[in-house]
Amino acid sequence: MAAQFSIKDIVRPNILALKPYRCARDDYSSGVLLDANENAYGPALSPSSEATAATSGLDINRYPDPHQHDLKNLIAKFRNVPGPEHFFLGVGSDEVIDMIFRVFCVPAKDAVLITPPTYGMYSVCAQINDVQVHKASLTLDGQFQLNVDEIERQIEAHPNIKVIFLCSPGNPTGSALTHESIRRVLTLPNYKGIVAVDEAYVDFIDSSKEGTTATWVKEYPNLIVMQTMSKSFGLAGVRLGVAITTPEIASYMNATKAPYNIASTTSRIAQEALQPKGLDILQKHIAVMVQERTRLLEAFKSINGLGRVLGTNDANFILVEVLNKEGKPCNDRAFNMYTDMAKRQGLVVRFRGTELGCEGCLRITVGTPEENDVVIKLLTEQLSS
Ligand SMILES: Cc1ncc(COP(=O)(O)O)c(C=O)c1O
Incomplete structure (x- = not known):
């Protein structure tokens, strides 16, 4: 400690001296609720709208x-x-x-x-x-x-x-x-x-x-x-x-x-x-993401023009160096790749080359398997020119 x-x-x-805002609902939360100037007639939504269906049972005319x-x-x-x-x-x-x-x-x-x-x-x-x-x-x-x-x-x-x-x-x-x-x-x-x-x-x-x-x-x-x-x-x-x-x-x-x-x-x-069903999906998504992260890391090793993967890869993205023709991390080349891929090819990653210790780096989020195929293809193409 x-x-x-x-x-x-x-x-x-x-903040030590603050008297927090209090509402009547802190003390009474059921009954005829005419304490908070809400709209007792209900939301301005068609009863058959998707928003009404999605919020059914939520009383969205009431404060949360x-x-x-x-x-x-x-x-x-x-x-x-x-x-x-x-x-x-x-x-x-x-x-x-x-x-x-x-x-x-x-x-x-x-x-x-x-x-x-x-x-x-x-x-x-x-x-x-x-x-x-x-x-x-x-x-x-x-x-x-x-x-x-x-x-x-x-x-x-x-x-x-x-x-x-x-x-x-x-x-x-x-x-x-x-x-x-x-x-x-x-x-x-x-x-x-x-x-x-x-x-x-x-x-x-x-x-x-x-x-x-x-x-x-x-x-x-x-x-x-x-x-x-x-x-x-x-x-x-x-x-x-x-x-x-x-x-x-x-x-x-x-x-x-x-x-x-x-x-x-x-x-x-x-x-x-x-809930258990949601947590089950969470675990499945994490497992696939981790597998895909490993696949991208492996693929990056054989793309000429990519340098080191920095950090220890504990998140859902990879921080990787882009090298110049002399084999040095290069901000100009990384930035040009970043803009070219975004503008011409519709792949948006993040240029991080101006962050401390991240020269020449792109930060690439691990996507779906199909999205990751696009990443591998475009990085390979970009760096072969
Ligand atoms: C380290 C870190 N903290 C917090 C956030 C913000 O997360 P939230 O969407 O919960 O505001 C981000 C978003 O990218 C993040 O990278």
């Missing part, structure tokens, strides 16, 4: 449940975490990231630490919230692991750091961080702030390796684990992000959120995905 951690010292004073206990219980069971009191649910994990800034970081005063190359939203949210960003880069040996000594130096140099964002598996690196290194960050002797572990891609880690840290929230008072239904569950359009943390931290995040942030439709679809 981080020796000096005290939640009251790191939550923003205005502000607490989402049923959904939280299902996620808790799936992730082996005690109960709903450990959760904050957001409109994607992008809302979870923003909520962490709003609860902990005083604008124009506090700072966060990120470990580049990493997910861009931590810096974007920092800028939106007027919070400084300090950096301790991942190891640039192709493994993209934490440099804990550098993190410690940054913490000591900048005592205003309130949150350390770790991404495991990383984006764009695809590397899961070792549990040992995450534990070291959680217990840094001179650090009093939060460690937020972004596990958007955690379900794609091979089962022979270390997986989620979500169950650690019983052990560490300063840990927030972020997950999402956008990736392994295939529900990016539904927008459901999850923070798993201590009941105390969750209570501050829940007090700060907009009262009805999770739509009834989002909740219903997410709950269905967490």
Whole structure:
């Protein structure tokens, strides 16, 4: 446990003092409901429309449940975490990231630490919230692991750091961080702030390796684990992000959120995905994706002009170098390929060559077997010219 951690010292004073919005529905949720200025006549939808059929039984003329206990219980069971009191649910994990800034970081005063190359939203949210960003880069040996000594130096140099964002598996690196290194960050002797572990891609880690840290929230008072239904569950359009943390931290995040942030439709679809049938499909999709990832990795080895695959391939994408004629990673060639494939051939991947340690890199999401055939074909064609 981080020796000096005290939640009251790191939550923003205005959030500590916050009297959350309360509605009559917090106390009474059935009967003749004329408390919330909803439309008792029902939605402006034709009774025979597809939207009416898809939302049958949902009462979408009513505000959704502000607490989402049923959904939280299902996620808790799936992730082996005690109960709903450990959760904050957001409109994607992008809302979870923003909520962490709003609860902990005083604008124009506090700072966060990120470990580049990493997910861009931590810096974007920092800028939106007027919070400084300090950096301790991942190891640039192709493994993209934490440099804990550098993190410690940054913490000591900048005592205003309130949150350390770790991404495991990383984006764009695809590397899961070792549990040992995450534990070291959680217990840094001179650090009093939060460690937020972004596990958007955690379900794609091979089962022979270390997986989620979500169950650690019983052990560490300063840990927030972020997950999402956008990736392994295939529900990016539904927008459901999850923070798993201590009941105390969750209570501050829940007090700060907009009262009805999770739509009834989002909740219903997410709950269905967490039933045994949904979880069965989830496992099947993950298994195929892992097989296809292996197939792409094998195929990339024999495409002339591709260099190293960076990272440890623990996510649903591959980060691969494009080489020039001299065999060196080359941003110009990678960028030209990226634009040419998108404009002329309709294949959209992501150019990541300007990220730290990713020179010449394209990040390619693992698609369906047919889509992956297209990837192999077009990369081969592009690099043979
Ligand atoms: C590491 C990481 N975290 C969070 C997100 C955002 O996920 P969501 O769709 O839940 O907002 C992404 C999306 O690409 C991501 O790569």
